[in-house]
Amino acid sequence: MKNVMIIGAGAIGSAVAHKCAQFNHELGNICIASRTPSKCEKIIHDIKAKGNVQDTAKTLVAEQVNAKEVSQVEQLIQKHSISIVLNVGSSYCNLSILEACKKTGACYVDSGVHEVEGRLNEKPPWYANYEWHHKDSVSNSGITAILSCGFDPGATNVFCAYVKKHLIDTIDTIDILDVNAGSHGKFFASNFDPETNLREIMEDAVYWENDHFISLPCLSKHMEYELPVVGQHRLYIVNHEEVHSISQHIPLKRITFWMGFGDHYINCFRVLLNVGMLRHDPVTTTDGQTVIPIRVLKAVLPNPSSLGAGYTGKTCIGCLIRGVKQQVKKEVFIYNICDHEQSYQEIMSQAIAYTTAVPIITTAILLAREIWHVKHMVNMEELDPDPFMQLIPEIGLDWHIIEKELV
Numbered sequence: 001m002k003n004v005m006i007i008g009a010g011a012i013g014s015a016v017a018h019k020c021a022q023f024n025h026e027l028g029n030i031c032i033a034s035r036t037p038s039k040c041e042k043i044i045h046d047i048k049a050k051g052n053v054q055d056t057a058k059t060l061v062a063e064q065v066n067a068k069e070v071s072q073v074e075q076l077i078q079k080h081s082i083s084i085v086l087n088v089g090s091s092y093c094n095l096s097i098l099e100a101c102k103k104t105g106a107c108y109v110d111s112g113v114h115e116v117e118g119r120l121n122e123k124p125p126w127y128a129n130y131e132w133h134h135k136d137s138v139s140n141s142g143i144t145a146i147l148s149c150g151f152d153p154g155a156t157n158v159f160c161a162y163v164k165k166h167l168i169d170t171i172d173t174i175d176i177l178d179v180n181a182g183s184h185g186k187f188f189a190s191n192f193d194p195e196t197n198l199r200e201i202m203e204d205a206v207y208w209e210n211d212h213f214i215s216l217p218c219l220s221k222h223m224e225y226e227l228p229v230v231g232q233h234r235l236y237i238v239n240h241e242e243v244h245s246i247s248q249h250i251p252l253k254r255i256t257f258w259m260g261f262g263d264h265y266i267n268c269f270r271v272l273l274n275v276g277m278l279r280h281d282p283v284t285t286t287d288g289q290t291v292i293p294i295r296v297l298k299a300v301l302p303n304p305s306s307l308g309a310g311y312t313g314k315t316c317i318g319c320l321i322r323g324v325k326q327q328v329k330k331e332v333f334i335y336n337i338c339d340h341e342q343s344y345q346e347i348m349s350q351a352i353a354y355t356t357a358v359p360i361i362t363t364a365i366l367l368a369r370e371i372w373h374v375k376h377m378v379n380m381e382e383l384d385p386d387p388f389m390q391l392i393p394e395i396g397l398d399w400h401i402i403e404k405e406l407v
Contacts, residue, residue, distance in 0.1 A: 002368040003028040005082040005106075007067050007097060008089030009039035011192055011304035011349060012111065012150075014046070015357035016088050018347035019396065021047045023361060025055040026368050031080045033065040034089065046348055067093035073100035082106050084364050088356075091115040091196060095130060101143055102134075107367050108145040111356060112153065112196070113241050118280045121204050124213040125244035131377065138377040145377040149363045150356035151336070151397075152178055152257075152317050153241035157380035158359075158388045159319045159334045159399070160246055165385060167332050167403070168323035171252040175320040176242050179260035181230035182313030182340045182351060188268045189302040191352035195294055201269060202278050205237040207256040208247035219266065223258065228402065229337045230316045233260040245379040252323075272297065304353070311340035311350040322406065329406040336399050346396075358396040362388055365395070 004027045006017050017032050024030060032040040040062030047053060047060065061080070065072050067089050077085065077100060087097045087110040094114035101108040114130040116122075122129055131147055138145045148154055156176050164171060180191065190197040205216040222236045240257035247255050261269075272278050279293040318335025336355065343354035363380075366372035371387045380388075389399065 002026070002083045003031070003081050004084045004086060004364060005031040005033060005076060005080060006086045006088060007033050007065065007073070007093070008087070009034035009036065009043055010089075011307070011353040012088045012356050014043045014305060015347055015349040015353035016086055016360055017043050018047055018050070018052050018349070019357045019361040020086070020364070021053045021060065023054060023365060023395070024058045026365055027084070027361075029059040029061075029080065031061050031063055031076065031082065033063040033067075033076055035064065035066060037062045037064040050348060052347065068096050070096050070099045070103070073097050074103050077101070077104040077106050084109065084367055086360055086364060087111070088360065090193070092117055095134070098131070098134060098138075098145060101145070102137060102141040105141065105143055107143055107373065109149050109360060109363055109367070110147060111150040111360060112148055113244070115196070115199075120199065120202075120280065124206055125248055126241065127245055127379070135377045139375065142375050144367060144373050144375055146363055146367070146372065146383070147377065147379050148241050148245070149360050149380060151359055152176060153245070154356075154363075154380055155336070155359040155392065155397070156242055156317065156319055157246060158383070158385045160250060160321065161381040161383070162385035162389050163319070163321045163332050163334060164250055167401075168321060168325050168330055171250060171321060171323040173253055173322045174246065174250075174255040176240070176255075176257045176318075177225060177227065177235060177260075177320060177335075178258065178317045179227055179230055179233045179235065180313075180315045180352065181233065181260075182311055182315065184302075184307045184311045184350065186302050186307070188265070189307060190304060191307065191350060192304050192356070194298045194301050194304075198269070198272075198278055198294065199280070200240065201238055201259075202273055203239045206239040206243060207237060207254065208243055209254040213247075219269075225258075227316045227318075228333075228335060228400070230314055234262075235260045246381050249379060249381050308340075308344040308348055308350045308353075311344060314339050315351045315355060317355065331404050331406050333402040334399060336397050338397065355397060358392060359388075362392045362395045365391065
């Protein structure tokens with residue numbers, strides 16, 4: 001039997017657990033683990049209340065774990081006979097969870113690159129600083145480790161591989177576009193862990209062009225773009241995982257990642273940045289307490305898990321890819337549209353968490369079916385995209401393609 005452990009009980013962890021329970025006839029018993037087991041227990045209660053358990057004979061259990069402690073993760077894997085670990089907790093824990101998987105033989109799946117507390121503007125490519133150092137040991141252990149399996153990174157990487165396989169022979173440029181055209185009704189909030197979300201915006205914007213990485217100051221370059229369904233938005237180049245892996249695996253001239261922000265969000269962000277509330281280093285308050293400003297901010301912002309109710313609007317995330325097919329210049333936009341209200345009705349999560357969860361569960365099922373069980377470490381674009389593209393609509397996300405020839 002393929003049993004699954006989900007590490008992390010935040011907004012994304014909750015969404016992953018709901019979708020996992022919907023497909024537990026393939027994924028087996030589910031263990032949800034975090035530092036705070038009461039959060040896991042609430043997720044289990046909500047899953048059952050929504051009727052999202054496909055096979056009621058399978059178990060749903062909550063456990064406490066410090067995911068930075070390899071031995072604790074290892075013990076839980078063994079206790080629950082776990083075959084697949086879905087790491088959707090803190091990115092600071094990636095390597096310890098990966099190590100536990102290597103020791104126990106469980107497959108490893110995460111949603112983003114490893115990070116180290118307090119370190120900003122790491123040298124590109126990011127994966128070469130941490131995960132890729134473990135390629136040989138992963139192969140020697142015989143497990144499969146699939147990196148960054150959310151939507152972006154994740155599904156977007158697969159989209160690029162699909163276009164490369166079927167629609168464009170030689171890729172010139174890839175622009176990954178991410179727009180959340182929804183409204184949560186809060187003055188300022190982050191759709192997932194603010195420490196991770198705000199860090200990726202404040203870091204230097206990095207992109208790949210002509211065989212090397214180029215850095216720009218954060219939010220220093222933007223464009224206007226008309227997207228399907230959600231319309232025209234202003235997008236800014238930001239530093240993102242896809243640039244760091246796809247540039248190393250798919251031959252191309254340039255790859256960039258663009259994220260949409262409204263004027264209000266940018267104004268709030270700049271104030272927080274300029275007054276020092278996004279700092280990751282410790283500071284001492286006037287009464288002698290040592291605090292990390294961004295964690296103080298995280299404590300006072302709305303919890304991302306609370307944003308689902310009342311969230312309206314849609315997201316549009318896709319890959320704008322230009323190149324040549326049989327000597328004809330071509331442009332392909334391959335994308336998904338996700339609705340916040342529909343996401344909440346189904347799994348009590350907003351669309352950002354929903355779009356992250358569905359590709360992770362798609363990956364888990366392909367592992368359980370041994371279609372993607374390659375027994376080494378890979379990024380998503382290195383795998384055959386066809387099984388993923390066929391399965392993901394069944395799990396909950398459609399995809400669409402707009403093609404045109406270029407003069």
